[in-house]
Amino acid sequence: MKAVNSFDATEAAWHLHRLLEVLAVDGPNEEPVALDIPDDRDNDWNAAYTALLEPILRQLPAEDPAAEDVDLPFLSHLPIKRSGEWQVASLEWLAENADKGRYYEDQSPKPWERRAVEQGGHWLLPRTASGPFTRLTNALGIARVDASKPIFEADELTFTDESVAEFRSALRDRMVLLVASLEQRSEDRIREFADDLDAAIAELRVAEQFPEVIEDDLDAPKSGLYAPRSGEEAFVFNSAAFDDGLTLDGLANAVSLLAEQPTTIATFREALDGDLSPAELTKRWQRRTFPVDDVARILGTRRRRDLRQRLDAVVTLIERFDGTIAPTVDEVVEAIEREEDIAVQDFKRALCGDEATTLDETSAQGAFVCDVRDSLPQELRFVLDRLFGEDRRPWREIILESESRRESDVIDWLAKNARALDATACFPQSVRSAYGRVLAVMNVWDRTETTELNDIDVWRSRLRALSTESHVEWVDRLPDRLQNEDADGELLFYYSPEDRFRSQVVTPFLEGLFGAIASETANLETMLRRYILEGELPEDEATVSAADHQDGALADLQSAAMSGQKFSTESLLDAGFEVQNASTRTTGSGGGGGGGSTQYRGRGQQGEAATLVAILDDAAAWLDDQPIGMIRTVCSTFRALHDDQQNGDHNWHLDRVWDQELLPLLSGGGLTRESIVDWRDHLGDGRLRDHPLVRLCNVTLEQGPGFDVIDPFGPLSGPRREFDINQFVPVEVKAVGGRSPPFHFRLTTNEYRRCKAFLRGDRSYVIRLVHVPEPGTPNWASETRFVSEIVLEDVSDADAESLVRGDPFEEVVKGGYMNMSIDQ
Numbered sequence: 017m018k019a020v021n022s023f024d025a026t027e028a029a030w031h032l033h034r035l036l037e038v039l040a041v042d043g044p045n046e047e048p049v050a051l052d053i054p055d056d057r058d059n060d061w062n063a064a065y066t067a068l069l070e071p072i073l074r075q076l077p078a079e080d081p082a083a084e085d086v087d088l089p090f091l092s093h094l095p096i097k098r099s100g101e102w103q104v105a106s107l108e109w110l111a112e113n114a115d116k117g118r119y120y121e122d123q124s125p126k127p128w129e130r131r132a133v134e135q136g137g138h139w140l141l142p143r144t145a146s147g148p149f150t151r152l153t154n155a156l157g158i159a160r161v162d163a164s165k166p167i168f169e170a171d172e173l174t175f176t177d178e179s180v181a182e183f184r185s186a187l188r189d190r191m192v193l194l195v196a197s198l199e200q201r202s203e204d205r206i207r208e209f210a211d212d213l214d215a216a217i218a219e220l221r222v223a224e225q226f227p228e229v230i231e232d233d234l235d236a237p238k239s240g241l242y243a244p245r246s247g248e249e250a251f252v253f254n255s256a257a258f259d260d261g262l263t264l265d266g267l268a269n270a271v272s273l274l275a276e277q278p279t280t281i282a283t284f285r286e287a288l289d290g291d292l293s294p295a296e297l298t299k300r301w302q303r304r305t306f307p308v309d310d311v312a313r314i315l316g317t318r319r320r321r322d323l324r325q326r327l328d329a330v331v332t333l334i335e336r337f338d339g340t341i342a343p344t345v346d347e348v349v350e351a352i353e354r355e356e357d358i359a360v361q362d363f364k365r366a367l368c369g370d371e372a373t374t375l376d377e378t379s380a381q382g383a384f385v386c387d388v389r390d391s392l393p394q395e396l397r398f399v400l401d402r403l404f405g406e407d408r409r410p411w412r413e414i415i416l417e418s419e420s421r422r423e424s425d426v427i428d429w430l431a432k433n434a435r436a437l438d439a440t441a442c443f444p445q446s447v448r449s450a451y452g453r454v455l456a457v458m459n460v461w462d463r464t465e466t467t468e469l470n471d472i473d474v475w476r477s478r479l480r481a482l483s484t485e486s487h488v489e490w491v492d493r494l495p496d497r498l499q500n501e502d503a504d505g506e507l508l509f510y511y512s513p514e515d516r517f518r519s520q521v522v523t524p525f526l527e528g529l530f531g532a533i534a535s536e537t538a539n540l541e542t543m544l545r546r547y548i549l550e551g552e553l554p555e556d557e558a559t560v561s562a563a564d565h566q567d568g569a570l571a572d573l574q575s576a577a578m579s580g581q582k583f584s585t586e587s588l589l590d591a592g593f594e595v596q597n598a599s600t601r602t603t604g605s606g607g608g609g610g611g612g613s614t615q616y617r618g619r620g621q622q623g624e625a626a627t628l629v630a631i632l633d634d635a636a637a638w639l640d641d642q643p644i645g646m647i648r649t650v651c652s653t654f655r656a657l658h659d660d661q662q663n664g665d666h667n668w669h670l671d672r673v674w675d676q677e678l679l680p681l682l683s684g685g686g687l688t689r690e691s692i693v694d695w696r697d698h699l700g701d702g703r704l705r706d707h708p709l710v711r712l713c714n715v716t717l718e719q720g721p722g723f724d725v726i727d728p729f730g731p732l733s734g735p736r737r738e739f740d741i742n743q744f745v746p747v748e749v750k751a752v753g754g755r756s757p758p759f760h761f762r763l764t765t766n767e768y769r770r771c772k773a774f775l776r777g778d779r780s781y782v783i784r785l786v787h788v789p790e791p792g793t794p795n796w797a798s799e800t801r802f803v804s805e806i807v808l809e810d811v812s813d814a815d816a817e818s819l820v821r822g823d824p825f826e827e828v829v830k831g832g833y834m835n836m837s838i839d840q
Contacts, residue, residue: 025075029091070147081155117158132163168242173223204652219250238266325436339391351380364404569625584633590801623751623786664777722770
């Protein structure tokens with residue numbers, strides 16, 4: 017007898033049909049009919065459902081499956097669920113009622129997802145335990161359940177003044193237990209959830225009651241989540257749900273919502289049982305093999321590092337005011353480590369001036385607290401509450417509200433210690449650089465005759481002469497003509513992040529400028545806006561920057577994608593694609609036909625854009641088949657990429673790009689599952705170049721790394737179905753003019769050096785050749801193809817060095833370029 021796991025699609029469809037005939041109460045009909053599945057055979061039925069559907073799923077095309085693709089021999093009906101009961105429905109009925117069909121993101125739906133199905137009167141196509149399930153839902157036109165966990169807006173709730181300090185303390189005492197309850201071994205996931213917990217605990221509040229419509233969505237409405245600020249999540253008690261006062265275990269529901277693991281609520285409730293001490297629970301968790309020790313080690317190491325960095329920063333702040341601290345930070349941290357965990361909380365409370373907390377003044381930590389509170393000016397005590405207390409408001413808001421005469425000192429101190437104080441988002445380099453360019457434009461305006469201000473050449477030459485004159489600090493006070501009446505303060509610090517700076521400074525300034533010079537030159541306005549925001553200044557009116565070319569190429573691809581064109585690697589791979597060997601020529605004249613080289617400005621950017629969009633489409637297809645929590649792995653893998661370059665000679669991105677753009681993007685939740693899987697809808701009216709995954713993979717406009725694109729899925733010849741840091745490769749994209757060899761292209765000497773740096777670090781380096789049609793070709797995207805690829809893996813003679821074999825190196829290199837060809 018043939019094993020089920022060896023069935024092909026036709027065999028699986030035949031056995032599924034026979035099984036449904038047996039289980040259907042009245043036999044399969046056009047309309048849905050109940051299935052009679054014995055209660056004690058549920059597990060067997062679920063296993064059979066996956067085993068028989070999986071071969072069918074794999075038979076469906078990965079790209080654009082349609083209803084006709086489901087027209088397989090013997091496949092006429094499929095199992096569905098209606099009102100929680102298994103039924104069997106014909107494919108015709110499914111097609112007619114597809115608009116009311118839904119499927120869950122994974123096999124364990126969240127309560128709010130189940131409620132959305134119930135309230136919407138939807139039927140379900142149950143998800144299989146394995147296999148590319150979404151191929152079937154896409155073919156049948158069935159949508160995913162679109163529901164998010166309930167999070168209140170702050171203005172939906174009426175908060176009480178009830179103190180929650182003891183609850184905050186108890187939650188922090190049990191943080192290791194709560195994190196360990198997730199049973200995660202990944203250090204990144206452990207740290208992420210601990211950070212989420214810390215933020216949620218800090219903003220814990222008590223609401224008089226929850227809105228009734230929301231209570232229906234919660235299984236245990238004693239607690240929930242609310243948003244203290246946009247994009248944030250914090251715990252809130254539902255006071256009306258308690259008869260005899262608030263209890264710690266009443267927060268179990270809030271914790272399960274934060275973790276998005278409602279099935280773990282009983283475990284969280286036990287971890288928050290006020291009748292059991294953290295020590296008792298720790299022993300219980302260890303017996304049940306929860307990773308308590310691993311979590312304690314990971315969080316303990318981070319806690320010590322964070323505490324040390326913050327104390328060092330406080331010492332530097334006090335030294336600005338000639339204060340002195342007798343105990344060293346090392347002495348304080350070592351003394352705290354020798355005591356119980358509660359010592360950390362006591363120390364922090366004492367720093368914040370909690371009168372109920374007393375420390376031995378002869379101890380290192382006690383003496384440190386006394387010296388800090390004696391030396392730090394009273395008007396700056398808010399710094400201690402922000403670093404060690406419960407205040408989690410943005411630094412900009414706190415400093416502004418303090419009305420301190422020393423705001424410039426605090427801002428300058430904060431900028432110099434931004435990484436240690438988790439304040440890097442307050443100081444985007446893009447704002448400081450753009451402000452310097454605003455001053456340069458204002459300087460040209462002030463020093464130039466009005467009659468000359470409509471001349472682009474005048475602006476270009478004078479901006480070059482003046483643009484380096486401005487030295488910008490975050491504590492600079494904006495000139496009156498740049499200040500905005502809607503702004504909160506006068507210092508540059510208050511005008512970040514970039515969207516605020518753009519709306520409150522750049523746009524009003526340019527409107528005033530062009531109103532004053534009565535300019536009708538759209539090109540001039542575009543040039544100055546781009547110069548201020550992006551730092552680009554074209555050589556002359558006819559010159560278009562590489563960034564402009566890439567923007568145009570991405571815009572073309574975005575339009576094509578919105579019209580239904582697919583850009584996955586599979587769809588762009590040329591039929592004759594092969595992984596090739598490279599040889600070197602001493603000139604760029606390849607001779608003969610074939611690919612030739614394309615040095616026309618813009619075609620290279622089209623090849624780069626096609627590569628980026630292919631990665632985006634590949635990522636969408638891959639992530640759509642993964643569990644919902646996989647996006648955390650994606651984010652942590654990109655963060656690991658940043659760590660990887662700290663330990664080698666290669667750069668995936670420039671450090672300033674990581675620090676000012678990409679790390680804040682990853683920590684700020686900009687990269688989401690929906691932004692990738694549904695990237696076309698996610699973009700809306702936005703630009704493709706601003707898509708978070710494109711920003712993470714696009715290296716083309718950075719000077720230094722020595723390649724164009726990060727491909728998370730590796731070389732094109734690989735399986736491209738994993739997302740692992742060891743599979744990430746740097747890709748140098750070269751546009752060629754044909755689809756068959758010989759292909760001619762050039763490497764810069766920097767690209768060659770950076771290639772060898774990657775190889776020395778045991779990283780592959782890929783040169784990807786992309787056929788791009790002639791300039792001006794309508795719908796050029798439809799003719800673009802990946803035609804060849806060189807995968808370099810070894811810095812020895814067998815690989816990278818072979819690129820320059822046969823001729824002296826100085827003859828291979830012409831004007832900073834290495835001329836290459838693939839001859840076969």
